[in-house]
Amino acid sequence: MALEGLSRGIFSALGLLKSRRKLDEDELKEMLRSLRRALQEADFNVRQTKEITERLETRLREDEPGPGITLQTHALNILYIELVRLLGKSREVRAHQSTILMVGLYGNGKTTSTAKLAEWYRKRHGVRVAVIEADVHRPGAYHQLCQLLEDSTVEVYGEPDNTNAVEIVKNGLKAHSSADLVIIDTAGRHKLDQELVVELEQISEVANANERFLVIDAQVGQSAGPVAANFHDLAGVTGIVITKLDGTARGGGALSAVATTGAPVMFIGTGEKIGDIEKFESDRFISRLLGMGDIRGLIDLAPDDLDEEEAMRITQRMMSGRFTLNDMYAQMEMMSKVGTIDKLISFLPSGMFGGMGAMGKAQKEEMQGNLDKFRVIMDSMTTKEKDEPVKIKAERIRRVARGSGVNEKDVRELISQWNRSRKMMKGMSGNRKMNKQMKRMMKDTDMDLDNLSI
Template sequence: MALEGLASGIFNALSRLKGRRRLNEEELKDMLKSLRRALQEADFNVRQTKEITNRLEERMREEEPRPGVTIQTHAMNILYTELVRMLGPAREIRPHGATIMMVGLYGQGKTTTTAKLAEWYRRRHGVRVAVIEADVHRPGAYSQLQQLLEDSTVEVYGEPDEKDAAAIVRRGLAAHSSADVIIVDTAGRHQLDQELVVELQDMATLMNATERFLVIDAQVGQAAGPVAASFNELVDVNGVIVTKLDGTARGGGALSAVATTGAPIVYVGVGEKVSDLERFESDRFISRLLGMGDIRGLIDLAPDDLDEEEAMRLTERMMSGRFTLNDMYKQMEMMAKVGTVDRLLSFLPANMFGGMGAMGKAQKEAMQDNLERYQVIMDSMTNFEKDEPMSLKAERIRRVARGSGVKEKEVRELIAQWNRSRKMMKGMSGNRKLSKQMRAMMKSGDFDDMQNMGM
């Protein structure tokens, strides 16, 4: 996941409190010092680092943990609220009827993010999206955008030989007047210069942009602050997208610096693929960062043909203790489509499933391989067998193995896996506090005392 370094730094700092009922002065200072280092390594500036650690120190001294809450969890909860406060409230975006202008400096990820957003709105909001390539400076920008969206039904408008960006936008808007959402990709610069300023302002007026999204590479760290401020002045930025959060340790600096400019962060880019976009809501983001999980984010990952309701239903079923091979299959199907197991696990509480989030790379790869093989095996089963895996005795196992071209042993392994999953689900549903919490999380994203659940 993004900001792994920060996550493990915070975890290290707070793990010093593990098992403690009372803290002596030295232990508290020690923890704060190592937290300070973690924040600074993630490029939070000195002032913000100080502010967070001071607030934590103050509240650790003043507030008693609630009954049953360990000091470690108490500290985690305080840190959670302080970080969320620093990153600011979320902004809801309703894409229907929106005209979106993407702005930003060179190479920050504008074109890639244009494609990501288009797909996001098409898939999740079911709207008709058209994108317009209005970058007349970068050679090949139009074909780059076309390529990014070649598997999509999103319409791409461009005129590779035209030198007047505003003219492209004007004709593009006319050509796609029936689209629900229009997204315009613009040219970048090393720095905001006069030519670009005029070009962007002209376009913003011409298209009457309802959304002005600034794209910033997380790699720039704290420098994101001044960049956001200057674009904000120019086109009144109402959403910032921080990209490449997957590839840098400095992301904390970028996020916090943007937050101080007052322009809300609305999405983050977490990879080069068109699907590597996430909605940014500070509470969910921080919850995930602190290893508390983000069940609603998990639902965001659901593929096209598995809508939110179905994901909810599947979770409900898992929690209810009914768990057939079919459910497991659906779950795997969803996992496989969603992409790597790694990404999926990053949404779950770190200590859930016996710490699966902390699995090694080799283990994760093995799991990915298993998923593929299991799917093949299950394609050779009847619906009845998938509903009642207990019915899979010797003869049926032999038939399934033959049908799917695997060894009988592998079929038995799958059944054993189902059995383990079923027991785990049962354990989860038997844990009333946990299931209550899971449901509450799905509804509201409220994670208070998540850490107490012994997951």
């Protein structure tokens, strides 16, 4: 998860408030001090850090949390509002008849983001996307872009031997005139100089680009602000892509600094792979950061061959308290298709599964490893056995183990895992607050909950 360090820092600061209704002065000061530290480590600037902690302090002193609400939830809600306000609103880009020009400094992730964005729009909006490689300075740029998109149906245009970027763009647009969306990768620079501005102007004019996305590496932290402001003024940037948020603790600085320039953060890059991109929406991002979950994001994670309703059905079923081995199987399938448990868990409220969000790396890896084994075992079970695993006794365990080529111990482990999960699910569905929160989030997804048969 992006900004995992900040998330941990906030949780550890607010840990003091857990199940409390009041704090004494020393405790409050201590909590604010560690929160300040967490924000500064994520590179929020001094003013922003001060503003957030002061507002939190005032509200905690002035407002009593509502009935049944712990001080911790109260503080989380205040932080949520403050952080969303700080990071600003995002906006949409139309996916039809649009041309996006990617600009930015050397090595910040332009080419990678060009490919990621193309695939993202193709998948999410089902539109025809073409990319044009107009970087005539970086050797191998065209090859790099082709490689990134080798498993995609996005069309790639390039002329590796031509040194005239404007000409390439002209030809590329002609060759792909039927594409709904065209994304153009351009050459990087050390800094924004006159030469780059002129080249961008020329390409922009030829391409009739309605969007110019500036790509910035999150590693630069707060200094992303001046870079964004400069590009915004000189090159008319309409949106920002912040990359490499997976590899730095300073992403809070980059995000917040950019938010103040007036050019909205549109996407964030969270890894080197083509799918490692997320549309940036500050409310959903902060919701996840604060362990409140993001069901909309969870459903977006669902793989191509799992439709939205099915993903929603599984999620709802998880919460319904009824939980057969078949349900667990479906969940596991969804989890394993999504790729990593790690990614999936970052979208779930941290209280779910008894605080899975706080699970260690080793535990997550172990869980991932178990998935494959469990799946093999379940394939050897009858539907009835999967529906009523409690009835699987010693002899059947032996049969299933033989059938799937594993030890009896593994089959027992699967059944006890199911038992544990079932108990957790039961606990969750009895948790009214959690249920309410999930319902609210599901409502945000605009899905018709009443018509979902679960």
